[in-house]
Amino acid sequence: MSRLTDRQRDVLLLIAEGCTNTEIARRLGISVRAVETRTTRLLIALDARGRANAVHCGYQAGILTAEKRRHGDHAGFRQHESRGERPCTDCRAAETAYKRAIRHRSRSAA
Structure with a gap:
């Protein structure tokens, strides 16, 4: 599992909170397309199959905490x-x- 950028961590945190791409874009001040790109790269970095699996991987890797x-x-x-x-x-x-x-x-x- 490769290291995540700060922005990928921000996106992962907001995904874990249940935010949509539109909500993530608004909260981070970036475009929805940028969120989609960062999410795709985040999934690759975590070797995750989807958003829910990315959150699971984030907890397992210690990136996310309870x-x-x-x-x-x-x-x-x-x-x-x-x-x-x-x-x-x-x-x-x-x-x-x-x-x-x-x-x-x-x-x-x-």
């Missing part, structure tokens, strides 16, 4: 960082909003 993963908030961003992953689009946007709110609160307190 730990609940959060997305779209500050904690989700921190989970990505703790794993050494590139944060997904939703988590990056949430982290930006979080930092903006912290700055706003500190200015209001002064």
